Amino acid sequence: MEYKEPIKGTTMSFRPDIKVLDATIRDGGLVNSFHFSNQFIKALYETNLKAGLDCMELGYKADRDLFDVEKFGIWKFCDEEKIRNVIGENNTNMQLAVMADVGRTNLERDLPEKKDSIIDIVRVATYIHTIPAAVEMIEHCAKKGYRTTVNIMAVSKAKESELDEALAILGQSSVDVIYLVDSYGSIFPLEMRHLADKYLEAAEKYGKKVGIHAHDNQRLAYANTIECAMRGVSYLDATMAAMGRGAGNCAMELLMCFLKNPKYDVKPVLRFLQDYMLPLKKNGVVWGYDIQYLLTGYLNLHPRNAIAFTNDKREDYFNFFQELMENE
Amino acid sequence: MEYKEPIKGTTMSFRPDIKVLDATIRDGGLVNSFHFSNQFIKALYETNLKAGLDCMELGYKADRDLFDVEKFGIWKFCDEEKIRNVIGENNTNMQLAVMADVGRTNLERDLPEKKDSIIDIVRVATYIHTIPAAVEMIEHCAKKGYRTTVNIMAVSKAKESELDEALAILGQSSVDVIYLVDSYGSIFPLEMRHLADKYLEAAEKYGKKVGIHAHDNQRLAYANTIECAMRGVSYLDATMAAMGRGAGNCAMELLMCFLKNPKYDVKPVLRFLQDYMLPLKKNGVVWGYDIQYLLTGYLNLHPRNAIAFTNDKREDYFNFFQELMENE
Numbered sequence: 001m002e003y004k005e006p007i008k009g010t011t012m013s014f015r016p017d018i019k020v021l022d023a024t025i026r027d028g029g030l031v032n033s034f035h036f037s038n039q040f041i042k043a044l045y046e047t048n049l050k051a052g053l054d055c056m057e058l059g060y061k062a063d064r065d066l067f068d069v070e071k072f073g074i075w076k077f078c079d080e081e082k083i084r085n086v087i088g089e090n091n092t093n094m095q096l097a098v099m100a101d102v103g104r105t106n107l108e109r110d111l112p113e114k115k116d117s118i119i120d121i122v123r124v125a126t127y128i129h130t131i132p133a134a135v136e137m138i139e140h141c142a143k144k145g146y147r148t149t150v151n152i153m154a155v156s157k158a159k160e161s162e163l164d165e166a167l168a169i170l171g172q173s174s175v176d177v178i179y180l181v182d183s184y185g186s187i188f189p190l191e192m193r194h195l196a197d198k199y200l201e202a203a204e205k206y207g208k209k210v211g212i213h214a215h216d217n218q219r220l221a222y223a224n225t226i227e228c229a230m231r232g233v234s235y236l237d238a239t240m241a242a243m244g245r246g247a248g249n250c251a252m253e254l255l256m257c258f259l260k261n262p263k264y265d266v267k268p269v270l271r272f273l274q275d276y277m278l279p280l281k282k283n284g285v286v287w288g289y290d291i292q293y294l295l296t297g298y299l300n301l302h303p304r305n306a307i308a309f310t311n312d313k314r315e316d317y318f319n320f321f322q323e324l325m326e327n328e
Numbered sequence: 329m330e331y332k333e334p335i336k337g338t339t340m341s342f343r344p345d346i347k348v349l350d351a352t353i354r355d356g357g358l359v360n361s362f363h364f365s366n367q368f369i370k371a372l373y374e375t376n377l378k379a380g381l382d383c384m385e386l387g388y389k390a391d392r393d394l395f396d397v398e399k400f401g402i403w404k405f406c407d408e409e410k411i412r413n414v415i416g417e418n419n420t421n422m423q424l425a426v427m428a429d430v431g432r433t434n435l436e437r438d439l440p441e442k443k444d445s446i447i448d449i450v451r452v453a454t455y456i457h458t459i460p461a462a463v464e465m466i467e468h469c470a471k472k473g474y475r476t477t478v479n480i481m482a483v484s485k486a487k488e489s490e491l492d493e494a495l496a497i498l499g500q501s502s503v504d505v506i507y508l509v510d511s512y513g514s515i516f517p518l519e520m521r522h523l524a525d526k527y528l529e530a531a532e533k534y535g536k537k538v539g540i541h542a543h544d545n546q547r548l549a550y551a552n553t554i555e556c557a558m559r560g561v562s563y564l565d566a567t568m569a570a571m572g573r574g575a576g577n578c579a580m581e582l583l584m585c586f587l588k589n590p591k592y593d594v595k596p597v598l599r600f601l602q603d604y605m606l607p608l609k610k611n612g613v614v615w616g617y618d619i620q621y622l623l624t625g626y627l628n629l630h631p632r633n634a635i636a637f638t639n640d641k642r643e644d645y646f647n648f649f650q651e652l653m654e655n656e
Contacts, residue, residue, distance in 0.1 A: 003522055005333065011518065188586070189517060189551055190339065190558060194331055219582060223517055223551030230518060253619060254547060257626040258516070270645040273619060278643055291581060291601060298585040315606055317598040 006197075008232040014261040017209070017234040019054035022252060025075050026057040026099050027237075027244035031287045032280075034059060034073030038086045040276055041075070044240070045087045049094055050268035051256060055121060055235075057097040058083060063106045077110075083118050090118055095147070097121035100137060102130045107140055114145025123149045124175075128158040131166045135173045142174035149177040149235070151213060155195070156186045156300050167199065171206030177235050178203050178210055182224060185217025185247055185297040192224045196231040211235030214250045216242055216289045217297025217306075221250040226258050240269065241277040246303035246310075247293035286310060291317045299324055334525075336560040342589040345537070345562040347382035350580060353403050354385040354427050355565075355572035359615045360608075362387060362401030366414045368604055369403070372568070373415045377422055378596035379584060383449060383563075385425040386411060391434045405438075411446050418446055423475070425449035428465060430458045435468055442473025452503075453479045456486045459494045463501045470502035477505035477539060477563070483523070484514045484628050495527065499534030505563050506531050506538055510552060513545025513575055513625040520552045524559040539563030542578050544570055544617045545625025545634075549578040554586050568597065569605040574631035574638075575621035614638060619645045627652055 009015040024044060025036060048056045059075030067076060074082045078098045090096055096119050100107060111122070122141040126134035131152075138148045150170055155163065170178050180192075180199050187195065199210045212228040212235070214221035225236055238255045242248035253273060256266035292306035295317070301324065309320050337343040352372060353364060376384045387403030395404060402410045406426045418424055424447050428435060439450070450469040454462035459480075466476045478498055483491065498506050508520075508527050515523070527538045540556040540563070542549035553564055566583040570576035581601060584594035620634035623645070629652065637648055 003518060004525065005518070005521070007518065011516075188339075189555060190331060190333070190335065193333070197332065218585070219547065219550050219579070222547050227517060251547070254622060257546070257622060267646060267649065270619065270649055274643050274645050291598070294582060294585060315602050317602050318595060321595065321598055 007230045009230070012260070014259065015234070016261070018229065018259065018261065019235050020252075020255060020259070020264065021055035021057060021097065021211075021235060021237050022048050022053050022239065023057045023213070023237045023249060024239040024243055024252075025059050027239055027249055028287070029059055029073065029075050030245040031243060032073075032285050033071065034075040036073060036075060040280075041086050043272060043276055047240075047268045047272040049092055051252075051265050052261075052263035053094060055095045055097050057099060057123065058119075059098060061098045061100045061105050061107065061110055061122070063104055063110070065106065066104055078119070080112065080116075080118055095120035097123050097149075099123045099125055099151075100141075102126045102133045102137065105137075107137060111141065111144060111146075117146075119146065121147045121149060123151055123179075125151045125153055127153055128155070128162050128166050131169055135169060138173050138175045147176050148174065149179055149211060150175045151179040151181045151211075153181050154183040154302075155181060156184055163198070164202075167202035171202050171208060175208065178208055179213050179235065179237075180210060180228065180233065181213045182215055182221075184300055184302060185215035185221065185293065186300040187220070187224065188218075189220065189223050189227045192227050193231055196228045196233050200232045209234050211237065213237040215244065215297075215303075216247040216249060217293040217303065219289050219294070221248070222254045225250040225255065241273055241281075242289075243277065243280075243287050246287070246307050247290065247297070248288045292320055295321050295324055335558045337558070340588070342587065343562070344589070346557065346587065346589065347563050348580075348583060348587070348592065349383040349385055349425065349539075349563060349565045350376050350381050350567065351385045351541070351565045351577060352567040352571055352580070354387050355567055355577055356615070357387055357401065357403050358573040359571060360401075360613050361399065362403040364401060364403060368608075369414050371600060371604055375568075375596045375600040377420055379580075379593050380589075380591040381422060383423045383425050385427060385451065386447075387426060389426045389428045389433050389435065389438055389450070391432055391438070393434065394432055406447070408440065408444075408446055423448035425451050425477075427451045427453055427479075428469075430454045430461045430465065433465075435465060439469065439472060439474075445474075447474065449475045449477060451477045451479055451507075453481055455481055456483070456490050456494050459497055463497060466501050466503045475504050476502065477507055478503045479507040479509045479539075479541060481509050482511045482630075483509060484512055491526070492530075495530035499530050499536060503536065506536055507541050507563065507565075508538060508556065508561065509541045510543055510549075512628055512630060513543035513549065513621065514628040515548070515552060516546075517548065517551050517555045520555050521559055524556045524561050528560045537562050539565065541565040543572065543625075543631075544575040544577060545621040545631065547617050547622070549576070550582045553578040553583065569601055569609075570617075571605065571608075571615050574615070574635050575618070575625070576616045620648055623649050623652055
């Protein structure tokens with residue numbers, strides 16, 4: 001079938017450059033303060049291997065001087081030894097990733113040389129105004145032997161001219177993958193395709209890949225992810241049952257059904273959903289699309305007020321919308 | 329902003345040809361056998377007026393000889409008198425619609441002349457192999473003075489050559505709007521845009537408009553609806569809280585946030601959601617996206633097995649997927 005659009009690949013074939021990353025622990029950990037059982041993590045790891053995933057993000061490399069270790073589960077800090085205790089040595093083709101936030105990590109102290117680490121990829125999360133700090137972190141990780149990605153957050157708030165500059169700076173860094181991140185879940189597919197083209201143009205110029213990390217505030221995380229994929233974006237983030245902060249992410253089960261590469265298999269994901277994700281929900285862990293997230297997404301706002309609305313078990317959408325409008 | 333795509337309108341303006349139809353009672357009625365309270369219907373009607381909607385679908389015009397009136401609420405049959413009892417004479421600009429299924433209606437007997445009716449639009453629902461019967465119904469309604477739409481269901485199962493022929497036949501009929509219907513929720517946005525272009529080409533040739541009625545099996549109902557809208561589709565179906573058969577439809581609250589025409593207002597919709605849709609859910613009426621619907625959507629199957637899975641309160645997605653694969 002021929003389409004009147006610049007798509008990469010066809011709907012009957014697959015692109016070997018596509019890589020799927022499971023971000024369940026890292027983004028989902030923002031919902032339950034990283035309090036996953038070891039059994040959950042081990043089962044997720046086995047599921048990801050069986051499903052043919054390319055990368056698994058284990059959590060954050062957060063600075064203990066800034067975050068209380070008593071308050072968070074171990075996946076907030078991702079110590080080498082603790083990772084190995086749960087998942088073993090990872091003698092597989094699946095790469096392991098951690099996220100490091102600009103200003104909230106001490107990589108100098110906490111990140112060993114790659115040869116001594118079970119981690120393969122460090123994902124540097126930055127706002128557009130902290131790009132220079134992000135580049136410093138990228139170069140630090142690269143020097144230690146890691147692959148790196150950079151996640152430019154809240155891009156829906158960034159000026160286009162700043163974004164162009166940021167992409168040019170990152171293109172000239174050692175980073176391997178530049179991620180388009182819809183932190184507020186406020187970007188529509190049309191804009192997403194436009195942004196994907198922009199990222200791809202900059203990335204291809206410098207020999208980088210582009211990734212997509214979407215949020216479901218306007219119920220568009222999956223649509224935006226596959227639209228980016230067809231445009232040429234190759235790193236796709238997803239989470240089991242869409243678990244992630246607020247409205248959650250692109251659901252792994254949806255993505256597994258979309259992708260045509262026979263190495264991907266939705267069946268182990270379905271088993272994990274029934275055995276682990278449903279019990280999590282039943283135990284009161286709350287995430288996923290709801291009206292309050294639509295409203296912050298629509299208004300291009302950080303979801304923090306919608307998360308508070310959810311935690312307070314409020315259902316007065318009308319008043320909430322008025323409050324958001326007043327605070328704009 | 330310029331986009332590399334053939335979009336109609338811009339993201340900062342609005343197209344006056346866009347019409348929004350609330351299908352809550354009709355498609356939602358498939359979930360609760362049309363057992364809505366009069367208070368619910370009256371409040372929905374008032375909400376739709378305040379929200380600036382263009383059309384409200386009241387239900388089906390079903391044949392009493394085929395369906396037991398004891399089993400269904402009155403909105404399955406949409407008698408003139410019963411409509412008036414609840415919503416009055418509708419002296420407004422909002423048009424009222426009913427759906428008539430090919431082979432399940434007796435319009436000769438049950439549909440009065442337009443001058444004696446509160447109904448403005450008859451929506452004829454047909455499969456591709458019953459197009460001649462649909463055309464007969466369209467002409468019958470047109471002769472009585474109604475505006476008509478035709479909803480070609482299950483288009484994801486139709487051959488492309490058959491679809492081309494169907495569109496040409498319908499183009500030459502008296503129908504006003506030809507609806508693209510994703511009955512199984514199995515169509516991806518890329519295909520949707522392609523189909524929208526096909527429908528629009530045929531429709532514009534004959535001076536018709538095109539509509540979109542999407543289902544959320546793959547969580548794409550909203551994405552597909554707005555993608556079609558940007559392509560030039562002008563009649564957009566949505567339902568409150570996405571209420572509709574199985575995975576449900578495009579949510580009205582999402583669509584109200586997307587559309588730029590200042591006559592549309594999400595605020596009354598938010599009030600209706602909290603006052604009427606949440607109580608419906610709390611009273612055990614079940615609809616909306618879930619894994620079982622993703623699986624039938626992915627396999628391009630009628631959702632009936634997923635609906636049974638839901639009604640049986642099953643959660644064994646893995647087994648269900650195996651069952652679906654075996655029955656293919």
